Amino acid sequence: MFEILVKKSLGENVTLFEVDAPRVARRHRAGQFAMVRPTAHSERIPLTIADADKARGTITLVVQAVGKTTFEMCETLSQGDSLSNVAGPLGNPTHITVPGKPEDFRGTVACVAGGIGAAPMLPIARAFKAAGHEVVTILGARRKDLLVFEDRLGAASSELLVCTDDGSYGAKGFVTDVLKGLIETRRAAGGDVDLAIAIGPPIMMKFCAKTTQPYGVSTLVSLNTIMVDGTGMCGGCRVMVDGAAKYVCVDGPEFDGHHVDFDGMMRRQAMYKAEEAASLERYRENDPSCHLQESVAAAISESEAPAKTESPARA
Amino acid sequence: MSDQKKTILTPEELSARIEGRASLTNKLRGQLPKIFWAEQDPSERVQNIREVPFAYTPAEARAEALRCLSCKNEPCVAGCPVGVDVPRFLRLVAEGDFRGAIRAIKETNLLPAICGRVCPQESQCQENCMVAKVHKDLGFAVSVGKIEAFLADWEREEAGVELPPVGAPSGRRVAIIGAGPSGLTCAGDLRRFGHEAVVFEAFHKAGGVLVYGIPEFRLPKDIVQAEVDNLAKMGVQFEFDTVVGQTLSVDDLFDEGFDAVYVATGAGLPYFVNVPGEDLNGVYSANEYLTRANLMGAYRFPEEDTPVLRRDNVAVLGGGNVAMDSARTALRLGAKNVYLVYRRSRIEMPARVEEVHHAEEEGVQFRMLCAPVEILSTPNGWVRGLKVQRCELGEPDEKGRRRPVPIEGAYEELAVEIVVEAIGNGPNPLIPKTTQGLKISRHGTLVVDEATMMTTRKGVFAGGDIVAGASTVILAMGHGRKAAAAIDAYLRNEAAEPAAAS
Numbered sequence: 001m002f003e004i005l006v007k008k009s010l011g012e013n014v015t016l017f018e019v020d021a022p023r024v025a026r027r028h029r030a031g032q033f034a035m036v037r038p039t040a041h042s043e044r045i046p047l048t049i050a051d052a053d054k055a056r057g058t059i060t061l062v063v064q065a066v067g068k069t070t071f072e073m074c075e076t077l078s079q080g081d082s083l084s085n086v087a088g089p090l091g092n093p094t095h096i097t098v099p100g101k102p103e104d105f106r107g108t109v110a111c112v113a114g115g116i117g118a119a120p121m122l123p124i125a126r127a128f129k130a131a132g133h134e135v136v137t138i139l140g141a142r143r144k145d146l147l148v149f150e151d152r153l154g155a156a157s158s159e160l161l162v163c164t165d166d167g168s169y170g171a172k173g174f175v176t177d178v179l180k181g182l183i184e185t186r187r188a189a190g191g192d193v194d195l196a197i198a199i200g201p202p203i204m205m206k207f208c209a210k211t212t213q214p215y216g217v218s219t220l221v222s223l224n225t226i227m228v229d230g231t232g233m234c235g236g237c238r239v240m241v242d243g244a245a246k247y248v249c250v251d252g253p254e255f256d257g258h259h260v261d262f263d264g265m266m267r268r269q270a271m272y273k274a275e276e277a278a279s280l281e282r283y284r285e286n287d288p289s290c291h292l293q294e295s296v297a298a299a300i301s302e303s304e305a306p307a308k309t310e311s312p313a314r315a
Numbered sequence: 316m317s318d319q320k321k322t323i324l325t326p327e328e329l330s331a332r333i334e335g336r337a338s339l340t341n342k343l344r345g346q347l348p349k350i351f352w353a354e355q356d357p358s359e360r361v362q363n364i365r366e367v368p369f370a371y372t373p374a375e376a377r378a379e380a381l382r383c384l385s386c387k388n389e390p391c392v393a394g395c396p397v398g399v400d401v402p403r404f405l406r407l408v409a410e411g412d413f414r415g416a417i418r419a420i421k422e423t424n425l426l427p428a429i430c431g432r433v434c435p436q437e438s439q440c441q442e443n444c445m446v447a448k449v450h451k452d453l454g455f456a457v458s459v460g461k462i463e464a465f466l467a468d469w470e471r472e473e474a475g476v477e478l479p480p481v482g483a484p485s486g487r488r489v490a491i492i493g494a495g496p497s498g499l500t501c502a503g504d505l506r507r508f509g510h511e512a513v514v515f516e517a518f519h520k521a522g523g524v525l526v527y528g529i530p531e532f533r534l535p536k537d538i539v540q541a542e543v544d545n546l547a548k549m550g551v552q553f554e555f556d557t558v559v560g561q562t563l564s565v566d567d568l569f570d571e572g573f574d575a576v577y578v579a580t581g582a583g584l585p586y587f588v589n590v591p592g593e594d595l596n597g598v599y600s601a602n603e604y605l606t607r608a609n610l611m612g613a614y615r616f617p618e619e620d621t622p623v624l625r626r627d628n629v630a631v632l633g634g635g636n637v638a639m640d641s642a643r644t645a646l647r648l649g650a651k652n653v654y655l656v657y658r659r660s661r662i663e664m665p666a667r668v669e670e671v672h673h674a675e676e677e678g679v680q681f682r683m684l685c686a687p688v689e690i691l692s693t694p695n696g697w698v699r700g701l702k703v704q705r706c707e708l709g710e711p712d713e714k715g716r717r718r719p720v721p722i723e724g725a726y727e728e729l730a731v732e733i734v735v736e737a738i739g740n741g742p743n744p745l746i747p748k749t750t751q752g753l754k755i756s757r758h759g760t761l762v763v764d765e766a767t768m769m770t771t772r773k774g775v776f777a778g779g780d781i782v783a784g785a786s787t788v789i790l791a792m793g794h795g796r797k798a799a800a801a802i803d804a805y806l807r808n809e810a811a812e813p814a815a816a817s
Contacts, residue, residue, distance in 0.1 A: 001556075023562050037519060043611070043620045069620045085519040087556040228611065228621075229527075231517050231558055232744050234603035235585040240594050247584060250744055264594050267696040271596045275622035282617050 002083040005058060010148045013065040014116055015074040016050075017083075022057030024049070024088045030096070030123035031222065031254055034059065034088030035230035038073035042084065045069055046227045046237075048120035048199075048253075049089060050149075059086075062119035062148065068279040090230050091253045094124050096131045098195045099218045099256075107194030110182055110217075111137040111157065112175050112208050114200025118149040120222060121199050126156040134158045136193075138178045140200075144169035175204065176211045183215050193217050198257060202266045209257030219257035223248045225265060226272070239265045323351055329374040332381060336409060341384050345449040350379035352461060357676040361646045364531040364614060367673055371458075371465040373413070380408035382446050382457050390443035391459060396793040397423050401440055401459055408462055414474060417466045421479060425503045425546075426496065426792065428471065428538045431464025433529060434789045435636075435667045453668075471541055478549055482509025487806045490515060490573040492559045492746065495523020496788045497779030498579035499543065500795030501802075502551040508803040512550070513573070515557040520610065523581055524788070527610040528602070530640050532647070533670075536609075560745035565775060574809065575802045578761065578770070578777035579795065582785065583743035587736055588632060592690030597624060597698030601633070601641045601737035608644050626732035627651045630701045631679075632687055633737035634664035639671060641735045642679045653679050654729055658686045658706055658719040682729070684708070686721055690734050701729045742781045750775075760784055767801035768794055776802055 006018035024034055033048045051060035065071040077083070098105050109128045113121040118139055129135045137157035141147045142165045154160040162170030163178050171178060175198075183193045196219040198208035205221040212219045225248045228234040232250035239246055240261035246252065324332075332347065339347075353369045354360075360367055371379065383405040391401040400419055407416035420427045434440075437453055444456035470476050487510045491498045494516035502512040520526055521543040526536055547553065557563060559580075568576055585600030587593050604623065607613040611621035629645040631638050634657035645653045655674065657664060660683050664671060675681065684706045691700035705725035708717040742760045747753060752772035754762040761770050761777040768776045778794025780786055 023557070027562060041612075041619050068617075072620075085556045087517060087519075087558055088562065090558065090561055228603055228606050229518065231561075232583050233527075233581075233585075233740075234606050235587075235600040236603040238594065245587065245594065250584070250748075261594075264696070268594065268596060271624070272622045275616065275624075279617045279620060279622070 002086045004079050004081050007079045011145050015063050017061045018058050021059050021086050025052040025054050025057050025059050028052035028089040029093035030127040031094030032089035032091050034086050037085040038083050040084050043069045050119035050122055062116050064116045067276045068283045096127045106132045108134040110193045110196045112198040113139050114204040115141050117200030122152055138175050140175035176207045180211050206262035213258055220254045221257040222253050329378045332378045347382050349455050350375045361677050366535055376462050376465045379458050380405040384445050386445050391440040394439040394442050396789050399423050413469050417470045426542050427463050428467030431460045432534050436460040437668050479507055481506050481549055485509040487574045489575045490568040491577045493579040494521035495581045497791035497795040500792040501577045501799045503546050504799030506549045513552045515554050515559050517558040519555050527606040530644050560749040565750045575774045577798050578746050579779045580743040580746050581780045583741045585740040586738050588687050590687055590689050595692050595698050597733045599735045601637045604735045625649050628731040629733040630654045630656050630731040631735045632656050636666045636670050638737035639666045639674045641737050642674055654682050655679050656682045656685050663716045698732055701731050703727050739785045768798035
């Protein structure tokens with residue numbers, strides 16, 4: 001179960017996994033996530049499902065290594081290994097409609113993806129386009145080498161606008177600048193952006209929502225908070241929306257970006273910062289795959305080994 | 316109150332009682348000193364997560380069983396939600412026939428090692444014990460739970476577990492949703508009736524609240540695992556990582572060829588008191604706090620990856636068993652001051668007497684008649700304190716418990732860095748939300764026919780917390796048992812009337 005069929009690096013600390021999970025693949029709809037426990041001692045982490053192949057029974061996960069569990073997943077698990085546990089699909093699927101408009105309304109949807117937010121955005125962009133909406137995807141990252149899924153998003157969208165903070169690729173600037181430009185251009189031409197969907201780092205989603213608010217453009221954000229069970233039992237994922245506690249796992253993961261308390265959410269996301277740093281440091285110290293440690297150990301054993309004896313074969 | 320001391324008998328005294336049992340009259344039995352048991356010293360046990368009470372020795376179990384008066388009206392049996400034949404198993408224990416005794420229990424209760432430890436005996440089998448009435452002290456009832464746990468441990472560790480016989484294959488398949496006490500009991504019974512039983516569990520491990528909620532020091536996890544292994548040996552199949560309602564729907568289960576479904580999905584979203592500051596860093600629901608510590612092994616962090624905050628000062632809100640578990644877990648995670656904040660007074664606390672006693676022994680500081688009004692913040696959004704309002708007891712509410720009435724202006728602040736809210740939870744929302752044809756109460760629980768545990772949808776049965784709201788392990792097991800019998804009857808009727816298509 002949960003065998004890794006494909007593992008591919010997408011850039012610095014970003015890895016794509018295609019995992020055998022037929023039941024999850026069969027039920028997956030755009031916007032949903034899975035709870036993943038990479039190894040038997042790992043945390044349970046929510047990972048958005050970037051793609052699902054119902055025929056092959058696989059799901060695609062894009063993981064950014066940030067803490068011990070994700071580094072261990074990306075560094076020690078290879079093709080042919082299995083993830084300990086994958087439970088899903090969880091959360092509510094994206095409503096492929098424009099809020100406040102009739103069900104059959106077709107309009108322009110701006111899909112704003114920051115960093116690895118590109119991965120969860122892919123099935124959403126695809127679903128809106130398949131439903132007959134015009135999908136303008138804005139893909140941004142700090143630098144060129146941090147952009148992921150450019151090709152896939154291009155194919156899934158009516159139009160793809162790429163930007164980088166440092167101008168190393170595409171337009172120079174933030175996704176918010178491009179989003180604002182898009183709304184103004186459309187409005188000047190008598191059109192509009194009917195819905196914006198922002199997925200990426202919390203700070204980017206916060207500013208996307210701030211950007212669209214004065215224009216009155218409905219804005220959905222997809223939240224990825226700390227969870228334990230992911231099924232509506234622990235309450236750890238709660239976030240304040242319009243002054244009331246909402247649970248990302250069963251009420252979300254998508255919420256109206258104009259009503260989410262992003263600052264509170266970001267603060268809660270940092271709740272285990274100290275513990276996470278200590279855990280990662282300890283992992284680095286004990287990491288058998290750490291090349292530095294390996295070469296130090298080799299150098300020591302070499303210097304201590306009696307001359308001319310045959311060194312034991314490496315396992 | 317009884318004037319007996321909590322003395323522990325010597326081996327000689329114990330064997331004298333056992334040898335002389337033939338000459339015991341009921342009057343003498345009623346006066347025999349209760350056999351108390353040793354426990355880990357409180358100052359030592361807060362440093363570890365091992366079980367608190369030590370088990371009875373075989374001689375102690377026999378000597379204690381001799382205190383039973385074998386009352387004709389059997390108030391103990393009446394008090395047991397699954398009707399364990401208490402006097403019969405106690406008589407067998409007294410004779411030293413442990414195998415016979417454990418068989419007698421297992422006729423009605425498949426999970427005695429668990430029930431012996433976590434049942435609220437003082438409000439069930441031991442509540443109306445005549446021996447307690449003789450001593451005018453509930454603490455002197457025959458230690459039914461303690462003997463039950465002894466027997467189950469003896470069987471598991473010494474004698475080898477006898478699995479209940481599995482019925483001849485009926486060709487019928489039942490899906491059980493949730494591997495908690497209710498689902499496990501139902502699955503075991505269904506195997507006895509010869510039906511195939513497949514348990515679908517959302518987590519990576521079986522046990523439900525027994526593994527995520529109840530701490531190791533109250534219910535060792537290897538005991539739960541042993542019970543689960545026994546069910547597997549009886550042919551119960553487990554499918555982990557399967558969130559029914561999401562991964563599969565109830566309709567999918569029928570489409571996959573299941574003939575009936577038992578919904579035992581248990582607890583859902585935790586309740587919060589609803590005071591300012593509940594989104595601060597350092598505020599937990601008990602569900603989250605305990606799941607991190609127990610199921611995810613956060614007390615071993617960083618050996619295990621899942622962290623839980625460790626701070627010097629912790630406030631736990633609530634007065635039930637879950638509150639006690641949270642407070643005692645906080646101590647074991649290194650807290651120096653743990654406050655248990657409860658709006659009413661000690662006698663209204665719903666927790667088991669033993670848990671309250673253990674918590675107090677371990678140094679949990681009780682702040683009774685205090686209602687939380689605000690969780691106080693540091694400038695960075697972390698908990699720095701809890702503001703409470705003193706209360707006095709007013710008129711009884713509809714349940715007969717006296718209502719706490721806040722005293723105007725009587726505020727107090729506790730300096731704490733963690734607040735754990737243990738004030739209950741709603742039923743799990745996933746099945747009610749994703750399944751057609753189920754009638755749902757205004758509390759979000761599933762409505763069932765009390766005689767059969769069948770929901771308003773044909774072939775779909777339900778029990779445990781998803782029906783009862785926050786309840787006890789034994790009641791959940793009782794539901795599982797009742798449902799298994801009803802499912803068996805339903806499947807046999809269905810077989811007799813094949814025309815009744817689903």
